[in-house]
Amino acid sequence: MEIEDRELVSRVLAGASSDFRVIVERHQQSVFRFALGLVGNREEAEDVTQEAFLAAFTNLAGYDSSRAQFSTWLFTIARNRCFNLLKRRRPIASHELDSIADDSPTDPIVSQELSQQLDRALAALPVEQRSAFVLAEIEQLPYAEIAQIDRTSIGTVKSRIHRAKQRLQSLLKPSMRESKW
Amino acid sequence: MVDNPFDEWLAKRRNVSPSETLVDQIMSRVENLEHQRPDTWPLRLIPRIEQSPAARWAVCGGALVIGGSPFLFLAYVAQLFTF
Known part of the structure; x- marks a missing residue:
């Protein structure tokens, strides 16, 4: 049976630091995907993921399981780290974006170019919209959880996601505009 | 099978993984x-006490003994005086 995050947190706080590995293994992929969606390149996304887990480990005693799920708390830390990084950083040039299209260049449906175009369109979104969009569409989190992570209302989350989709559509080629989202 | 390029792109995004060494x-x-980090054993003791019922009873018993000791001392001293 899978041990709950809350139980693992208690164990780590009680001195079993090695149990933190289970937490990292469980959440690293989703935190990385979220960071990649926000910062746009793998190297920085991995750095942010590492920093988020280290911050979580350092402040583990401050986690309150009655207020939020552990993953929500972790996403909030990762989000703040990404926002700090993006504030410090100059705007990303499109050639610096790590496109996931490179993973399957022979895809029959989506051409590499179209996938790269979507990556660029995502990177061009305002950061709040990008965060809400990634959490909703890629991480598939419920609106209530996204609102908790973004510290805003559910209504604002819905409107950010809606505007993000509209903006992505408007930035894409006419061929993409025709497809139903 | 995904039915449009946007969903295809989303599916790829959902399958992205970090490096294996992360x-x-x-x-x-x-x-x-x-x-x-300096040794913080007193801090680590707190969750252990919270988790273990026996430890909770021990802490309560200890607190009771410490809290009641002035009264026990007074009662003992009071025997030595005649009022």
């Missing part, structure tokens, strides 16, 4: 942090 890198930094 967990080890994080854990190595966590271990370094652990070594640098």
Whole structure:
């Protein structure tokens, strides 16, 4: 049976630091995907993921399981780290974006170019919209959880996601505009 | 099978993974942090007490003995005086 995050947190706080590995293994992929969606390149996304887990480990005693799920708390830390990084950083040039299209260049449906175009369109979104969009569409989190992570209302989350989709559509080629989202 | 290019792109985004060494890198930094941190055993004792019923009873009993000791002392001293 899978041990709950809350139980693992208690164990780590009680001195079993090695149990933190289970937490990292469980959440690293989703935190990385979220960071990649926000910062746009793998190297920085991995750095942010590492920093988020280290911050979580350092402040583990401050986690309150009655207020939020552990993953929500972790996403909030990762989000703040990404926002700090993006504030410090100059705007990303499109050639610096790590496109996931490179993973399957022979895809029959989506051409590499179209996938790269979507990556660029995502990177061009305002950061709040990008965060809400990634959490909703890629991480598939419920609106209530996204609102908790973004510290805003559910209504604002819905409107950010809606505007993000509209903006992505408007930035894409006419061929993409025709497809139903 | 996904039915449009946007869904295809989303599906690819959902399958993105970090490098295989990321967990080890994080854990190595966590271990370094652990070594640098001063020993905080009193802090670590708190969750242990919270988890174990026996430890909770022991702490309550200890608190009762410590809290009641001035009264026991007074009662003992009072025997030595005649009023």
